[in-house]
Amino acid sequence: MPSLPKNEIGKFLKRLIIDTRLLIDSNIDSCAIAIKYIDGKFNKAITRKGKDVSRKLKAIKNVPKEIKIRLRIVVRGELFATEEKPNSS
Numbered sequence: 001m002p003s004l005p006k007n008e009i010g011k012f013l014k015r016l017i018i019d020t021r022l023l024i025d026s027n028i029d030s031c032a033i034a035i036k037y038i039d040g041k042f043n044k045a046i047t048r049k050g051k052d053v054s055r056k057l058k059a060i061k062n063v064p065k066e067i068k069i070r071l072r073i074v075v076r077g078e079l080f081a082t083e084e085k086p087n088s089s
Contacts, residue, residue, distance in 0.1 A: 003027070030080035033057070040070045 004012055032048040035057065042065045045057040057063050057079075067073075 028078075028080050030078040032076070033079045034074050034076045035063070036072070036074050037067055037069065038072050040067050042066065 033045055033053065034048075035045045036043045042054075042058065042063075044052065045054045045063075046052055058065065
């Protein structure tokens with residue numbers, strides 16, 4: 001199903017047959033990331049395609065630079081940005 005502009009959703013829903021059941025889920029564009037920690041310290045971060053993004057991720061305050069697990073571990077997840085704009089300074 002194609003994406004709808006936010007201002008068109010109401011019109012779309014009004015056109016549906018009353019008995020139609022829908023499941024609407026938001027779509028968040030994100031980037032798959034794997035972060036390797038060695039002895040609890042941030043070591044390296046890569047994308048699904050293998051691009052090293054360690055420097056960029058270290059600059060994000062919510063990405064832990066150190067964790068309590070003192071093993072070699074890879075944490076995988078999705079990185080996405082909110083609609084907030086970064087500081088222009």
